[in-house]
Amino acid sequence: MSEESTTRYRIGYALTPKKVKSFIQPSLLNLAKERGIDLFPVQTTKPLIDQFPFDCIIHKSSDPEWRSQLEQLISQKPDVVVIDRPEAIERLHNRVTMLQAVDQLETATGFSVGVPKQVAVENPQSPIDCGLSFPVIAKPLVANGSAGSHQMSLVFNEEGLRGLKLCQPFVLQEFVNHGGVIFKVYVAGKHIQCVKRRSLPDVSEEKVGVSENSVSFSQISNVTAEDRSGDEAEELMEAAELPPSSFVTEVASQLREALKLNLFNFDMIRDSSVEGRHLVIDINYFPGYAKMPCYESVLTDFFLDIVRKKPSGASKDC
Numbered sequence: 001m002s003e004e005s006t007t008r009y010r011i012g013y014a015l016t017p018k019k020v021k022s023f024i025q026p027s028l029l030n031l032a033k034e035r036g037i038d039l040f041p042v043q044t045t046k047p048l049i050d051q052f053p054f055d056c057i058i059h060k061s062s063d064p065e066w067r068s069q070l071e072q073l074i075s076q077k078p079d080v081v082v083i084d085r086p087e088a089i090e091r092l093h094n095r096v097t098m099l100q101a102v103d104q105l106e107t108a109t110g111f112s113v114g115v116p117k118q119v120a121v122e123n124p125q126s127p128i129d130c131g132l133s134f135p136v137i138a139k140p141l142v143a144n145g146s147a148g149s150h151q152m153s154l155v156f157n158e159e160g161l162r163g164l165k166l167c168q169p170f171v172l173q174e175f176v177n178h179g180g181v182i183f184k185v186y187v188a189g190k191h192i193q194c195v196k197r198r199s200l201p202d203v204s205e206e207k208v209g210v211s212e213n214s215v216s217f218s219q220i221s222n223v224t225a226e227d228r229s230g231d232e233a234e235e236l237m238e239a240a241e242l243p244p245s246s247f248v249t250e251v252a253s254q255l256r257e258a259l260k261l262n263l264f265n266f267d268m269i270r271d272s273s274v275e276g277r278h279l280v281i282d283i284n285y286f287p288g289y290a291k292m293p294c295y296e297s298v299l300t301d302f303f304l305d306i307v308r309k310k311p312s313g314a315s316k317d318c
């Protein structure tokens with residue numbers, strides 16, 4: 001008999017109610033069960049150790065108590081795989097540190113990858129001399145999953161910058177024309193999938209001169225199919241070609257290694273002014289996998305990779 005049909009594994013999940021609703025769907029639970037994996041909810045407010053046994057813990061929770069429980073678990077039970085390490089996830093909670101790994105990537109496929117020019121503004125009250133070209137996007141520095149951390153402004157000129165009523169540190173990032181489409185690359189260990197999503201439209205030089213000083217927006221890529229049907233942005237999206245999968249795989253695998261993370265996605269745009277140039281603009285921990293085609297089988301394959309390759313005597317990073 002194969003290992004798949006005889007051995008059962010227990011995975012504990014600690015997720016917000018919103019995430020449980022979107023991710024822990026019956027279709028995932030059933031497929032995982034058929035293939036030997038049972039998923040159980042973990043309560044972050046109760047001692048983790050009392051809820052054992054588990055072969056693996058997956059989690060997305062901003063509770064500091066939970067983080068210390070996990071750190072204790074990692075030192076006390078090295079056989080349990082923790083997906084992912086809190087300190088590695090932490091790097092994605094800041095829009096400067098999240099993109100630092102991108103600069104180390106090297107691609108061999110004739111395409112290149114980088115990040116847009118950006119500067120952090122720690123004190124939002126101080127006058128801003130950012131040295132960037134307009135338009136720029138003001139993004140909250142902290143990317144902690146709160147609604148506020150997705151609230152952004154597209155700023156067309158100095159006056160727009162002066163008019164920003166921000167009370168938290170933020171980053172200013174050069175807006176790059178990219179044809180109104182972003183590529184979302186979902187990573188679950190070695191499994192990688194790239195999908196297209198709608199983005200902000202290109203900004204022409206004429207438009208910079210005549211537009212408002214700034215425009216606010218939030219979570220543009222999550223506009224629903226009903227909202228966008230028939231519009232011009234949707235046509236752009238349908239016509240756009242995905243980047244070659246060899247390039248996407250190179251970038252995703254190297255990022256996975258550099259970030260020491262298994263469960264994340266990144267937003268990538270094609271720089272319209274430089275042939276083959278792509279820019280990573282955002283990296284998200286434990287994103288909305290259920291929006292990815294066949295997420296149940298991708299995630300079940302990933303869980304099996306993890307529990308079968310469990311190292312003895314060490315918690316696993318990647």
Ligand SMILES: O=P(O)(O)O[C@@H]1[C@@H](OP(=O)(O)O)[C@H](OP(=O)(O)O)[C@H](O)[C@H](OP(=O)(O)O)[C@H]1OP(=O)(O)O
Pocket residue numbers: 018019022060143144145146184219221222265267282284285286287288289291
């Ligand atoms: O809820 P969803 O499915 O829209 O997923 C969100 C992600 O959407 P995506 O899968 O990239 O389209 C979303 O990605 P974006 O930041 O919109 O690129 C975030 O990962 C979000 O998590 P958080 O609010 O940053 O903690 C994710 O939200 P949570 O489900 O983790 O709350």
Ligand SMILES: Nc1ncnc2c1ncn2[C@@H]1O[C@H](COP(=O)(O)OP(=O)(O)O)[C@@H](O)[C@H]1O
Pocket residue numbers: 116137139143149150151152173174175176177178182198199200218219220221267269281282
């Ligand atoms: N530098 C940029 N140039 C062009 N468009 C951008 C840039 N940065 C962000 N965007 C657009 O703004 C959206 C939100 O920005 P992002 O950094 O992904 O924030 P969030 O974490 O809220 O998803 C992106 O999906 C993309 O449409």
Ligand SMILES: [Mg+2]
Pocket residue numbers: 267282
């Ligand atoms: Mg994004």
Ligand SMILES: [Mg+2]
Pocket residue numbers: 143282283284
């Ligand atoms: Mg994000």
